[in-house]
Amino acid sequence: MKSVEQHIADILAVVADPRPVEVDLLRAHGTVLAETVSSPVSLPNFDNSSMDGYAVVAADLETASTDAPVVLPVIADIAAGDASPVAIRPGLCARIMTGAPLPMGADAVVPVEWTDGDVVRAAFGRPVRVGDSIRRAGGDVEAGTVVLRPGARIGSGEMGVLAAVGRRTVSVFPRPRVVVLSTGEELVEPGRPLGPGQIWESNSFMVAAAARDAGCDVHRHGFVGDDPATVLDVLEGLLVRADLIITTGGVSMGAHDVVKEVLTGQGTVEFTQVAMQPGKPQGFGVIGPDRTPIVTLPGNPVSAFVSFQVLVLPALRRLRGLPPTSLEGVRARLAAPATSPGGRRSFLRGVLETTGPDREATVTPLTRQQSHQLSALTTTNALIVVPEDVTELPAGATVEVLVLPRPA
Numbered sequence: 099m100k101s102v103e104q105h106i107a108d109i110l111a112v113v114a115d116p117r118p119v120e121v122d123l124l125r126a127h128g129t130v131l132a133e134t135v136s137s138p139v140s141l142p143n144f145d146n147s148s149m150d151g152y153a154v155v156a157a158d159l160e161t162a163s164t165d166a167p168v169v170l171p172v173i174a175d176i177a178a179g180d181a182s183p184v185a186i187r188p189g190l191c192a193r194i195m196t197g198a199p200l201p202m203g204a205d206a207v208v209p210v211e212w213t214d215g216d217v218v219r220a221a222f223g224r225p226v227r228v229g230d231s232i233r234r235a236g237g238d239v240e241a242g243t244v245v246l247r248p249g250a251r252i253g254s255g256e257m258g259v260l261a262a263v264g265r266r267t268v269s270v271f272p273r274p275r276v277v278v279l280s281t282g283e284e285l286v287e288p289g290r291p292l293g294p295g296q297i298w299e300s301n302s303f304m305v306a307a308a309a310r311d312a313g314c315d316v317h318r319h320g321f322v323g324d325d326p327a328t329v330l331d332v333l334e335g336l337l338v339r340a341d342l343i344i345t346t347g348g349v350s351m352g353a354h355d356v357v358k359e360v361l362t363g364q365g366t367v368e369f370t371q372v373a374m375q376p377g378k379p380q381g382f383g384v385i386g387p388d389r390t391p392i393v394t395l396p397g398n399p400v401s402a403f404v405s406f407q408v409l410v411l412p413a414l415r416r417l418r419g420l421p422p423t424s425l426e427g428v429r430a431r432l433a434a435p436a437t438s439p440g441g442r443r444s445f446l447r448g449v450l451e452t453t454g455p456d457r458e459a460t461v462t463p464l465t466r467q468q469s470h471q472l473s474a475l476t477t478t479n480a481l482i483v484v485p486e487d488v489t490e491l492p493a494g495a496t497v498e499v500l501v502l503p504r505p506a
């Protein structure tokens with residue numbers, strides 16, 4: 099059987115590094131930055147007030163007290179956005195709002211709460227230090243400084259910074275377009291009545307959600323039955339809209355394993371058995387005129403889920419412009435015994451938590467570990483790795499655990 103590492107590497111080899119595109123800033127959300135962004139100006143771009151109050155010369159207020167306030171004439175009213183230059187000299191002050199440019203000659207701002215708030219002659223009841231309530235030019239970012247580097251994931255903070263340095267468009271690796279297609283004659287769209295022997299289709303919803311969580315632009319095509327001509331037809335129609343196609347079902351040894359049947363001999367697709375549990379039957383390759391990558395996951399729902407997380411995620415990260423790393427691994431103490439078939443690496447569904455006074459990482463295997471026992475996926479937050487050469491692990495053993503991604 100093929101090793102998990104080899105299969106991950108093989109899938110990675112069929113997906114290409116993405117090409118950057120210039121997009122409008124709003125559309126950059128959730129993408130990966132492809133360029134170095136530096137600020138053309140300093141932030142702030144000019145000295146300004148951090149308080150609503152009065153711009154003053156600090157030395158004027160040295161003697162100010164509640165009993166003997168210093169009173170200064172107010173010679174200007176400066177709002178945020180005011181462009182006309184204002185200057186004060188000792189013995190004068192200017193009313194100023196938060197974000198408004200500091201007038202020349204002023205070296206401190208007094209919050210309005212420390213004054214009587216008068217707009218003609220303001221009384222100041224306490225002294226102030228030079229620099230108080232002033233936001234200096236460049237105090238956040240100096241002009242020319244790099245604020246974001248290639249590979250940065252553009253979330254809300256990054257969006258804010260890009261806009262603040264004046265970017266309207268930005269060069270990014272766009273979200274990969276992933277198409278999800280399930281197969282199976284027994285499948286029925288959720289919301290429709292079930293007939294005898296039928297089940298509601300769940301894999302394509304699950305895989306589409308997982309790919310969306312991974313930052314992809316997902317088209318859930320839904321599912322098709324086991325008619326080979328239809329499956330091929332549908333797949334051909336989907337090629338143009340996909341950077342990667344993910345199918346589920348029809349890859350095992352059954353008489354109607356249609357994905358295997360129609361894709362064998364197409365492009366570079368090959369089917370194989372990977373030494374993992376669940377997720378043994380697998381396929382991958384490129385198909386069609388544009389050599390579109392395709393990964394064919396097994397139909398058992400938990401097998402499809404685990405295969406996605408272990409085998410497909412690194413390829414999606416590459417397509418996003420990120421390093422193609424696997425799920426984060428941590429060491430944890432096993433809270434209950436675990437078993438595994440020899441020769442295959444098990445990925446048991448578990449619950450990872452930190453317990454006890456020393457916050458030790460502990461992982462508890464869930465009871466429903468079979469490939470059809472989908473309900474465990476609502477509880478699990480981690481996959482417990484049991485190596486190929488281990489069939490039993492006692493409670494208390496230290497194990498490697500892969501932390502499952504959680505949506506925001």
Ligand SMILES: Nc1nc2c(c(=O)[nH]1)N[C@H]1C(S)=C(S)[C@@H](COP(=O)(O)OP(=O)(O)OC[C@H]3O[C@@H](n4cnc5c(N)ncnc54)[C@H](O)[C@@H]3O)O[C@H]1N2
Nearest residue numbers: 280282299300301302347348349350351378396397398401
């Ligand atoms: N003789 C053998 N039989 C099987 C083997 C084997 O080695 N020899 N491997 C087993 C393993 S392991 C797996 S995993 C499955 C994979 O089978 P397929 O990929 O061909 O999947 P299907 O047969 O189409 O379906 C399996 C199972 O999952 C249900 N299913 C399928 N698609 C969906 C969906 N979209 N939503 C919900 N449930 C789905 C389907 O009804 C079946 O119960 O093969 C084993 N057999």
Ligand code: MOO
Nearest residue numbers: 376377378401469
């Ligand atoms: O390997 Mo299958 O993927 O166990 O159920």
